[in-house]
Amino acid sequence: MTAEIYFSHLSEKKTDEEVKELLRQAFITVEKGYMETLEDLLAERTSLMYDIPEGLNSYEAYQKVPEVVEGINRINCELSSGTAAAVALICNDKLYVANVGNSRVLLCQTDTNSVMKVVQLSIDHDLTNDDELLRLSQIGINTGSLRRSTRLGNQENTRCLGNYTVKAGYKDFEDLAVACQEPIISEPDIHGGIRLDESSRFLLLMSAGLYKSIEEAIGTDQVNKYIAQIVVEQFREQATLTGVAQAVVDRAVRLHHDWYMSNSLSHPCTPKREDITLVLRNFNYPMPNAITSPSKPTVTFNPVIERNSMSDDSTLDGKNTGTVNSYMPTNTTTTTCSERTETDDGVGADQKIEAYVDFSDFYRNYEEMKRKGTLPEGLENF
Numbered sequence: 001m002t003a004e005i006y007f008s009h010l011s012e013k014k015t016d017e018e019v020k021e022l023l024r025q026a027f028i029t030v031e032k033g034y035m036e037t038l039e040d041l042l043a044e045r046t047s048l049m050y051d052i053p054e055g056l057n058s059y060e061a062y063q064k065v066p067e068v069v070e071g072i073n074r075i076n077c078e079l080s081s082g083t084a085a086a087v088a089l090i091c092n093d094k095l096y097v098a099n100v101g102n103s104r105v106l107l108c109q110t111d112t113n114s115v116m117k118v119v120q121l122s123i124d125h126d127l128t129n130d131d132e133l134l135r136l137s138q139i140g141i142n143t144g145s146l147r148r149s150t151r152l153g154n155q156e157n158t159r160c161l162g163n164y165t166v167k168a169g170y171k172d173f174e175d176l177a178v179a180c181q182e183p184i185i186s187e188p189d190i191h192g193g194i195r196l197d198e199s200s201r202f203l204l205l206m207s208a209g210l211y212k213s214i215e216e217a218i219g220t221d222q223v224n225k226y227i228a229q230i231v232v233e234q235f236r237e238q239a240t241l242t243g244v245a246q247a248v249v250d251r252a253v254r255l256h257h258d259w260y261m262s263n264s265l266s267h268p269c270t271p272k273r274e275d276i277t278l279v280l281r282n283f284n285y286p287m288p289n290a291i292t293s294p295s296k297p298t299v300t301f302n303p304v305i306e307r308n309s310m311s312d313d314s315t316l317d318g319k320n321t322g323t324v325n326s327y328m329p330t331n332t333t334t335t336t337c338s339e340r341t342e343t344d345d346g347v348g349a350d351q352k353i354e355a356y357v358d359f360s361d362f363y364r365n366y367e368e369m370k371r372k373g374t375l376p377e378g379l380e381n382f
Contacts, residue, residue: 010091019091020190023098026087027161031186034162038079042164045075080154082163085188086122086205088281094193095203097121100159100186102208108228108285109199116201118228123189125159127151132158139179152176153184161186196283203281204231209274213252217259231280239291245280252276 013019051068052061062069084101097105099122107119125132127150133143136158152158153166153173166184170176176183204227211223220226230251234244256273369375 013091016094016096016193019089019094019096019193020098023087023089023096023190024188027085027098027100027186027188030085031161035164035168038164041075041078045072045079048072048075076165079164079169080166082155082160082166084125084157084208085161087188088203088205089192090196091193093196095121095196095200096190096192096194098188098190099123099125100161100188101125101157104204104206104208104211104224106204106206106224106228107194108201108204108231110201111199116228116232118224120224121191121194125157125189127156127158129158136179136183139181139183141176141179141183145175149175155184158183159185159187198284200283201285202231202235202283204228205279205281207275207277209276210249210252210278213256213273213276217252217255232285235282235285235287237289238287239289241280241282244287245278249276249278 010019010022013022048068048071052065056064058069084099084103086097086099086103086105088105089096089098095107099105102124103122104120104124105122107121108116109119110116123129127133127146133146136146136152137143146152150156153170153176155163155166163184166173166176167182170179170182170184206227211227214220214226215223218226227248230248231244234247238244238247253276366375
């Protein structure tokens, strides 16, 4: 699900609470806008459900009207589309973070002793979160069984954007049906503003696929610290932020692949790994190999022309004719942002170029046709 969020009135917000409310409204707007796009799908599903004869269970319905059941399953799959989301906003030198689901936001800082510390600013909205379990228990869900589970309805997260089936359609799930209101919500947790100063080094926004792949591969309970260490290593090696982020993702993928290959006998089925996304914002962490753009870039052009020439022993009748492609640099030009110098091409500003098209045949034929009176109409006074 793709959404664009516009903070058109951000400059008018002065207090932390005003900025937080703006972020909250942005999530609400995205959720509402997405749900409104599902109206046609819901109408189509309702129409298909009327085509199933009454009194049939799922198996019998598929045997009787398989195309109808397949159509309903296709729509349910689309209605189940949802996503976790994390937003980091910098306003007035303060950092604000909002998230739903299990995407993470990490702020890496150094203390007075230059020791790096990693602070998780996002909240994991899943069944390991005691606050989320308390919220679910307050709306009537038995959290005792949920503590032994990893899924709620058809997903892991207790909050998300989208996924109509566990929101308006939550009654269709046995573990959610007892709730007195929608158990899966899109309300974000918001933190900030956090003053950004020289101790703030870099910021990481990542999908769950990144840290879960590493957790599964190496079994660490300090995955945030582990990822930050990889980022620091890549800051010292890479020349661009894109290179840093890509190197971290590559490391995670390789670790997970190697772990699976070494444990393939105990995992007969290929383990599912979520897509991995990492967004990196560098505040002031040094990059010794960083590529810098020159203040006055100089570009040298070497245009070439292709010339066909014959060797000394070639003949004009086509026998033993050799063709040599030679390249001659001409008109070398050096361009900078402030000046341009070109070599003289031998033609002054007021000089004329000698004609290189011969019209003598045209004029000769014209005079002959004029004499014979066979000129086409309109050319008599040419």
